[in-house]
Amino acid sequence: xxxxxxxxxxxxxxxxxxxxxxxxxxxxxxxxxxxxxxxxxxxxxxxxxxxxxxxxxxxxxxxxxxxxxxxxxxxxxxxxxxxxxxxxxxxxxxxxxxxxxxxxxxxxxxxxxxxxxxxxxxxxxxxxxxxxxxxxxxxxxxxxxxxxxxxxxxxxxxxxxxxxxxxxxxxxxxxxxxxxxxxxxxxxxxxxxxxxxxxxxxxxxxxxxxxxxxxxxxxxxxxxxxxxxxxxxxxxxxxxxxxxxxxxxxxxxxxxxxxxxxxxxxxxxxxxxxxxxxxxxxxxxxxxxxxxxxxxxxxxxxxxxxxxxxxxxxxxxxxxxxxxxxxxxxxxxxxx
Amino acid sequence: xxxxxxxxxxxxxxxxxxxxxxxxxxxxxxxxxxxxxxxxxxxxxxxxxxxxxxxxxxxxxxxxxxxxxxxxxxxxxxxxxxxxxxxxxxxxxxxxxxxxxxxxxxxxxxxxxxxxxxxxxxxxxxxxxxxxxxxxxxxxxxxxxxxxxxxxxxxxxxxxxxxxxxxxxxxxxxxxxxxxxxxxxxxxxxxxxxxxxxxxxxxxxxxxxxxxxxxxxxxxxx
Numbered sequence: 001x002x003x004x005x006x007x008x009x010x011x012x013x014x015x016x017x018x019x020x021x022x023x024x025x026x027x028x029x030x031x032x033x034x035x036x037x038x039x040x041x042x043x044x045x046x047x048x049x050x051x052x053x054x055x056x057x058x059x060x061x062x063x064x065x066x067x068x069x070x071x072x073x074x075x076x077x078x079x080x081x082x083x084x085x086x087x088x089x090x091x092x093x094x095x096x097x098x099x100x101x102x103x104x105x106x107x108x109x110x111x112x113x114x115x116x117x118x119x120x121x122x123x124x125x126x127x128x129x130x131x132x133x134x135x136x137x138x139x140x141x142x143x144x145x146x147x148x149x150x151x152x153x154x155x156x157x158x159x160x161x162x163x164x165x166x167x168x169x170x171x172x173x174x175x176x177x178x179x180x181x182x183x184x185x186x187x188x189x190x191x192x193x194x195x196x197x198x199x200x201x202x203x204x205x206x207x208x209x210x211x212x213x214x215x216x217x218x219x220x221x222x223x224x225x226x227x228x229x230x231x232x233x234x235x236x237x238x239x240x241x242x243x244x245x246x247x248x249x250x251x252x253x254x255x256x257x258x259x260x261x262x263x264x265x266x267x268x269x270x271x272x273x274x275x276x277x278x279x280x281x282x283x284x285x286x287x288x289x290x291x292x293x294x295x296x297x298x299x300x301x302x303x304x305x306x307x308x309x310x311x312x313x314x315x316x317x318x319x320x321x322x323x324x325x326x327x328x329x330x331x332x333x334x335x336x
Numbered sequence: 337x338x339x340x341x342x343x344x345x346x347x348x349x350x351x352x353x354x355x356x357x358x359x360x361x362x363x364x365x366x367x368x369x370x371x372x373x374x375x376x377x378x379x380x381x382x383x384x385x386x387x388x389x390x391x392x393x394x395x396x397x398x399x400x401x402x403x404x405x406x407x408x409x410x411x412x413x414x415x416x417x418x419x420x421x422x423x424x425x426x427x428x429x430x431x432x433x434x435x436x437x438x439x440x441x442x443x444x445x446x447x448x449x450x451x452x453x454x455x456x457x458x459x460x461x462x463x464x465x466x467x468x469x470x471x472x473x474x475x476x477x478x479x480x481x482x483x484x485x486x487x488x489x490x491x492x493x494x495x496x497x498x499x500x501x502x503x504x505x506x507x508x509x510x511x512x513x514x515x516x517x518x519x520x521x522x523x524x525x526x527x528x529x530x531x532x533x534x535x536x537x538x539x540x541x542x543x544x545x546x547x548x549x550x551x552x553x554x555x556x557x558x
Contacts, residue, residue, distance in 0.1 A: 083442065086495045091444060150447050154402035155409070158357055200541070203400040235523070239397055280494070281528050315494055 003061025004132040004188060011228060011250045011272040013305045020306075021330035022062030022132065022274070024313040027087070028323060029054035030066065031316035038082035041068045044115045048122030055123075055131060057320070058327050062132030062189070063123060065116045067313040069193060072138045072178070073147040075111035076104060085316075088112075093149040096156065099167050104174035108143075109181060117185045124186030132189060134230070135182040139194035140171035140218070141202070141211050150196065157206065165210060172214035176221045189228035191253060192218060198235035208243050219248040230274065234312060238263070245270040255311035256280075261301040272305040277326060279312050288321040295329020343372045347382050350414070354386035357406025359413045366414045376418035380460075383411055387458035391543030404542060405447065408454040415457065432459070433553040436478040437488035438466030440499035445492035448522055451542040452488060459546045472502045479516050486549055488539075491522040500525075501533040508534075517552040521545060 001009070006020040030040040033050035040047040047066055055063050070088045074080045076099065079092030116135060123133045138146065144167050145153040156164035179190050192215065197207055215231060222229035231244060232253035244252050245267035252271045254260060256278035264273055277283060277294055286294075299308055308330045314323065350365035366379050390407050393399045435456055439449050446468045456463045464482045466474060479487050487507075491497040500520050507513040520530050521539035530538035536552055539545035 086442070086493075089442075089444070089493070150445070151405060151450070154405040154447070157402045158406045199397065199400075200394075201401045203397065206400070206402075280524060280526055 002130045003059075004129055006061050007132045007189075007307060008228070010305060010307055013272070015304065019299045019302070019308050019330040020061040021308040021327050022060050022064070022134070023058075023277075023308075023310040023323065023326055024064055024067060024136070025051065025054045025058070025060070025323070026064065026066035026136075026313045027316045028314035028318045032057075032320065036084060037066075037087045037316070038084075040066055041071065041082075041088055041112060042115060044118035044122060047115065047119045048126075051119070051123060052126055055127065058323055060131070060327060062134055062307075063127070064134040064136050064189075064191065065119050065123075067136050067193065068112070068116070069138050069142060069146055069195075071112045071116060072108055072143045072174075075108050075113045076143075076147050077107070078147050090146055093152065094147050096148045096152060096163065096167060099144065099147060099170065100163070104170050105177035108174040108178050113178065117181055120182055120185040120187045132228075133187055134189035134191055134228075135185075135187045136191045136193055136232075137175065137178055137182070139192035139197070139211075139231070140168050140175050140214050142194050142196045143171050143175070144168060145196040150201075153196070154201075157202075157210070161210075168210060168214055172217055175218050179218065179222055179227065180225060183225040183227050187227065189230055189251075190222055191230035191232050192249070193232050195232075195234040197233050197237075197240075199237045199240045200235060202240075204240045204243055207240055212243060212247060215247045215249070219250075223248070223250075232274075241267050247271070251307065253309065256282075257311075260298065264302055264306065268303065268305055272307065273302070274307040274309045276309070276311040279310050279314055279318075283310065283322050283326070284315045284318045286322065288319070288325040291322045292325035292329050295326050296332055299330055343369060343374050346372070347374075347378070350379070350382050351386040351389075354383060354407055354410050354414070355390055357403060357410050359406070359410040362410040363413045363417055366417050370417070370421075376421040379414065379418050380458075383414060384458045384460065387411060387455050391455060391546065394541065395543055401447065401451070404451050408451055411454050411458060432461050433485040433549065434462045434464070434482055435486040435488055435549060436464045436466060436475065436482055436484045438470035438475060438478075438490070439468040440489050440491045440496050440503070441469055441471050442499065443491050443493055443496040444468045445490075445522075448492070448542065449488075449490040452490070452521065452539070452545045455542045455546050456488075456549060459550070461549060472499060472506055475503045476506060476510065476512075484516060486517045486519060486552060488519045488521070488545065488549075490520075491525065494524045497522065497524050497529065500535065504534045519545060519548055519552070 001017045009016045030050045080088040081091045082088045219229040229249045230251040231249040236257040253274040353362035517536040519537040520535045527538045537548040
């Protein structure tokens, strides 16, 4: 079974020879290659080489582009800055009316976004069909939030709800356009990153009425494109899990704040789960033995429909031995 | 309806306006209370009750960050009216403790810090907001200048959270670590991280920051 086949089987709740494993290697891969994060976010050749190097070392079943939540907002006009050792960060937000004045489907394909499209092309070309190639892109709410600022988004949510709904709709159309591009570039999967949909910010009722319909539009479009759709949300989202399961995504990727085995008991019949080893302490600071134990325990507690991964992108300073232990945790557990 | 009864009704309306995040009605009610002869301290107490209830509701996941933010806007609209009077009256509510607060260097995400600032002020602390992208030495300078009891630091990014340790290390190297208590918070921060960098408290959200600040001021172990 190739890694790609293993992940495809897992999301269809079919037996696999072992648990698939696909950590978000981005920042770690770039650091291991001795490359500045900002440079990898600006140069597809550099990013591709770093990810291929990591794929060669760790042999994951799937590999994803770097996590850069500033790329889409920057393409739409937000200002960013780059500093040594850091991903680009947004330093100037847009007025919300700047997102309402013209279609976003073309604008979102500008700036550094093509870097990630070309990275997908490079990964696909080299890895062939053996490894799943995935793209990470901002979901519509997070893209709006990072473009206008979360304070502005929060105020719109309570005071100008209709206008915010319109922005989310427009951004969703742009996300679908970008998703098509990733399909054309050769991606197997697109992960919608929606950290702003975490429960403490977007309560279940707001998620259901404001965002869920548009997430469904995007994931349905992904299925029409024969893409695997992944919804990634950060933080403790336990109260919203049942709603996330209604997203039509193939996979729900959650961070370590969520008890994943419990989540699987709750919604595991409806959606495959991905995650969720701790990237704040365990992976960068724990021992390889700790990581291996945590990975094996998680795999042993999860049933079919599970992809072992990180809770979020691996920090740059994660020791290689810890990443290897994570990958090894899946390989030591057969789930025929 | 006599003036006292009327003031009671308006005070309740003020608290409801704060909880609803109504930044138009809330200052209107505050002005009406001042016109009826109510003291700024009476109004500040109403704000404090409203923000305290919001904190409880946030903990129960009955409301969410956007609700806290619009309530904070309404709170600040009222504070703009009553602050001059509070300061001139040397309001004893601000005797609770002094806090300098900011978002660490390299980080511009101010939402969490802003909510903490408002809720601390509502609870009676004197808060000096240093804003965002605050250099390590600026935290110390501000703490000295304002004779702070507590230094509060916020970060949203894993790439910037290490600046918190830099601030604490600088306090140590200057020999003034125990002149101040340190609270850290923000999305990537955990209790484990707070312990590792040597902070005195970890606040996972704004209401928790208020509770910890109170405990630190009272000298209780966190």
